[in-house]
Amino acid sequence: MTLAERTKEPLRRADPRLLVLVLVLWSFLLAFLETKDAALAGLLGSSLLYLLSGPKNVFWGLKNLLTINLFLVFVWLILPFSFSYPGSIVYRLGPLAVTREGLDLSILLSLKALAITLGAMAITGASSVFDLLAGARRLGAPEKLVALLLLMTRYTQVIGEQYHRLRQAMRVRGFNPKTNFHTLRSYANLAGLLLVRGIDRAERVQAAMLCRGYTGRFWIRTDFKFQPRDFLIIFLVLCLSCLVTVIDARLPS
Amino acid sequence: MPDFLLNLTDIVAGYPGRPPVLDGLSFALGPAELVGLVGPNGCGKTTLLGVIMGLIKPQSGVVRIFGEVRSEEKSFRPVRPQIGFVFQDANDQLFCPTVADDLAFGPLNLGASRKEADAVAQEVLKTLGLDGFGPRIAYDLSGGEKKLVALGTALALKPKLLILDEPTNFLDVEAVARLEAVLKKLNLPGVIVSHDLPFLDRMVTKRYRLTKGRLRPD
Numbered sequence: 105m106t107l108a109e110r111t112k113e114p115l116r117r118a119d120p121r122l123l124v125l126v127l128v129l130w131s132f133l134l135a136f137l138e139t140k141d142a143a144l145a146g147l148l149g150s151s152l153l154y155l156l157s158g159p160k161n162v163f164w165g166l167k168n169l170l171t172i173n174l175f176l177v178f179v180w181l182i183l184p185f186s187f188s189y190p191g192s193i194v195y196r197l198g199p200l201a202v203t204r205e206g207l208d209l210s211i212l213l214s215l216k217a218l219a220i221t222l223g224a225m226a227i228t229g230a231s232s233v234f235d236l237l238a239g240a241r242r243l244g245a246p247e248k249l250v251a252l253l254l255l256m257t258r259y260t261q262v263i264g265e266q267y268h269r270l271r272q273a274m275r276v277r278g279f280n281p282k283t284n285f286h287t288l289r290s291y292a293n294l295a296g297l298l299l300v301r302g303i304d305r306a307e308r309v310q311a312a313m314l315c316r317g318y319t320g321r322f323w324i325r326t327d328f329k330f331q332p333r334d335f336l337i338i339f340l341v342l343c344l345s346c347l348v349t350v351i352d353a354r355l356p357s
Numbered sequence: 358m359p360d361f362l363l364n365l366t367d368i369v370a371g372y373p374g375r376p377p378v379l380d381g382l383s384f385a386l387g388p389a390e391l392v393g394l395v396g397p398n399g400c401g402k403t404t405l406l407g408v409i410m411g412l413i414k415p416q417s418g419v420v421r422i423f424g425e426v427r428s429e430e431k432s433f434r435p436v437r438p439q440i441g442f443v444f445q446d447a448n449d450q451l452f453c454p455t456v457a458d459d460l461a462f463g464p465l466n467l468g469a470s471r472k473e474a475d476a477v478a479q480e481v482l483k484t485l486g487l488d489g490f491g492p493r494i495a496y497d498l499s500g501g502e503k504k505l506v507a508l509g510t511a512l513a514l515k516p517k518l519l520i521l522d523e524p525t526n527f528l529d530v531e532a533v534a535r536l537e538a539v540l541k542k543l544n545l546p547g548v549i550v551s552h553d554l555p556f557l558d559r560m561v562t563k564r565y566r567l568t569k570g571r572l573r574p575d
């Protein structure tokens with residue numbers, strides 16, 4: 105590793121335990137913010153973390169961020185009209201009225217949601233899911249939960265692979281989705297098959313684990329090292345947290 | 358009675374709602390014996406291996422492993438890690454994030470320290486000619502590589518006995534040769550299921566055919 109590489113992505117190669125802590129603390133902090141300005145600062149903070157977490161394809165990042173936050177569309181469809189009606193009205197749309205309170209809340213919610221997901225993307229992008237889970241285990245997360253998430257991550261991939269293989273199998277036999285009964289039934293078959301195979305596989309994986317002396321304990325890596333450069337991350341995150349908290353307290357909405 | 362490693366008598370086993378797949382099957386594996394098992398698709402080879410490992414419960418019959426009757430889960434537990442079992446589908450066997458984790462899983466369960474387990478993993482990779490595969494992610498491997506790693510997870514247990522379900526599936530000529538060399542060097546007793554008759558001929562001394570739910574010499 106060259107010096108340039110080492111300084112370019114400080115979040116990467118950080119101690120996964122630290123990353124887990126940052127993820128939890130930062131998310132909670134953001135979730136409890138009450139002012140738009142603080143939430144905006146939080147979003148900027150998350151963006152900074154995101155940039156520090158490794159090489160990025162900004163287009164994909166933005167796409168993922170918006171996909172995860174698709175539910176915000178519903179927030180915007182409902183909240184501005186319904187919140188604290190009759191509140192101070194800013195705009196009238198026939199029988200519907202847009203209230204300032206509703207608008208404010210929608211903005212606050214959106215900023216917070218974006219900030220939290222972007223922060224989570226930064227952390228999960230900076231390390232592998234497996235290392236993060238191992239870190240969480242070291243911090244005292246329940247063994248069962250960690251094992252569950254580990255297997256889930258592994259087998260989401262396997263099921264995804266299977267889905268693609270089945271789709272290909274359908275396509276090479278000339279399957280061409282249309283809005284008709286045949287298409288619907290084929291998709292139903294596909295979904296059913298994935299489910300059945302999933303159950304089947306779960307059974308066989310359990311058998312494989314038993315064959316290797318599994319007794320309920322799941323072993324994961326524990327060789328974490330806290331490095332001096334991790335202090336930099338702590339410092340940075342503390343600064344960001346203080347900043348956001350101060351803004352939140354200073355400017356009552 | 359000679360000390361058979363495996364001894365099955367009058368096994369009847371199958372799946373709910375169907376006629377039994379194994380019907381009055383008997384089988385004995387003497388010490389230092391490596392045998393082949395052949396038969397058409399769906400004749401029950403994998404089912405038989407499941408019965409041996411205690412993964413499928415026979416409706417009747419007796420399973421003896423290392424001379425002792427094994428009937429319920431508890432009696433199979435201690436013997437399973439002594440038997441290196443390779444599944445027909447390697448995807449079922451590799452469930453850890455990385456190859457190294459998967460290889461270390463067995464030894465860790467048997468009480469090895471992390472360091473010891475990692476050493477075993479390295480050693481196994483070397484034996485299989487897969488040096489440097491440790492950090493690889495299991496789902497990025499090719500079909501043949503997965504199969505070899507699956508064999509590795511069995512070898513990492515340092516088994517007394519090998520049970521391999523179609524070990525040459527997906528392997529290229531070279532990998533098959535390497536597998537043969539590894540197995541010859543280990544020189545362990547056991548059962549190999551395969552459709553690759555030339556391979557079996559080179560590996561085993563005795564071949565059984567499974568038909569109509571029973572075994573007969575082939």
Ligand SMILES: Nc1ncnc2c1ncn2[C@@H]1O[C@H](COP(=O)(O)OP(=O)(O)OP(=O)(O)O)[C@@H](O)[C@H]1O
Binds near residue numbers: 396398
């Ligand atoms: N989980 C299951 N549930 C119901 N029936 C099953 C199940 N697994 C296998 N069978 C049936 O039991 C019979 C024996 O299957 P088995 O997998 O033992 O065959 P095999 O000899 O290993 O075949 P192959 O050479 O294709 O691997 C088959 O007819 C199969 O359809």
Ligand SMILES: [Mg+2]
Binds near residue numbers: 402403404445522
């Ligand atoms: Mg089979």
